Amino acid sequence: MTWNVQKSFQPMSGNATGTLYLVATPIGNLEDMTYRAVRTLQEVDVIAAEDTRQTRKLLTHFEIPSKTLYSYHEHNKHASGPELIRYLIEGKNIALVSDAGLPAISDPGTDLVALAIEEAIPVVPIPGANAALSALIVSGLPTDRFTFVGFLPRDKKSIEGMLQSLQFAEGTLLFYESPHRVAKTLEHMHRVLGNRRVVMARELTKRYEEFARGTIEECLAWLEEHPPQGEYCLVVEPSDGTATDAQQVWWESLSIEQHVAHYEERNGGNRKEAMKQAAGDRNVSRRDIYNALL
The missing domain is CATH 1.10.10 (Arc Repressor Mutant, subunit A)
Structure with missing residues (x-):
């Protein structure tokens, strides 16, 4: 068996490659940027960004000297990924950032990390804000076990198929959703998962941060009176494993x-x-x- 052991803070014998840093950025409130994240962005040679315009604004705000910005996103990852790996092999240090939060969570950073590991390139996390975990810890729902789902598929058949696979998942469920789809998504959840308790967290860390807590039916009623605005994180209670769940009895x-x-x-x-x-x-x-x- 070939082991791949990385010791992030010790010199790697015989390894002359650069390091790939996964740098968390604020999800709304700029004060959530860490000192370590700022220092890392100051020191690397290249910054790979989901949206270079957004990242340039971030660099300007924190007075980080101009850097080589490289576009890396879902639509160009197959071309950009190998090019970034080439830079790393040449010895350049690269910071990967998403528009908000942790890179490689619901974005193509996962693919770049996999490519780097294949080439024995060190990958170092620079932690920071995360919307799903922020919503989970204030939800009042169980936090000892959870499943992060992210965004559901687009079409109805795939959505309900995904939810059916989660019917008996142990632990709280975490979803991301846009304002124009959140009500429909809750309706799908009601049909497949039953009328579970849910927390709708929106505009996390921003001025209009809001948490609406109730059953799915109560949250749907709330949305009828308060039109959805901003990006949502939906925190859904786990199945209780009894025949009261809609998916078991309908x-x-x-x-x-x-x-x-x-x-x-x-x-x-x-x-x-x-x-x-x-x-x-x-x-x-x-x-x-x-x-x-x-």
Whole structure:
């Protein structure tokens, strides 16, 4: 077995490469920038940024001398990633930043880290603000175990498929959502997860920071009277593992034919997919569903 052991604060024998620093930036309040983050950005040779315009504003605010800014984001990562690795191999130190928060969380920084590790390039975290964990610790919901989901897929079928896979997840669930989709997302959650307690955290660390706590139904009612504004983090309580959850009981009164018909209607007539979903609900094989319908 080949071990890859990195000791971040000790010289690496025979390693003449640069170091990739993952630098957290503020999620709203600029006072959340750490001294270490500022120093790192001052000292590196290159800064890889999700949006170079946003990063340039950050550098100006903290009076960080002009740096080589390199664009690295979801749409150019396949071209930019190898180029950044080449710089690192040549001995340049690089700081990776996202527009807000920790890089590599819901952004393509994950891919760059993987490329760096493949080349035995040191990767060092520079911690700081994170929206999901900030929302979790003030939610009042369990913090001993949690699942970070991030943004859900775009289409209804994929959204509900993802939520179904989380029905019995142990621990609190953490989601990111935009203001124009938050109500629809809560509706999907209500259908699949049941009327769980949820915290809607918005504008974290900013002037209009707000936490709305209640059941999903209560939060939907709140949004009807208070139009969504700003980016949201949704903190959803875990399943209690009992038959009170909607996902466990909604289909129990249906025959297998009715159960399949329910999904078939939602899937635009795709009977094969409907049988697969019904089989998943009932924890049986698709062949069992097929045979029952013969």
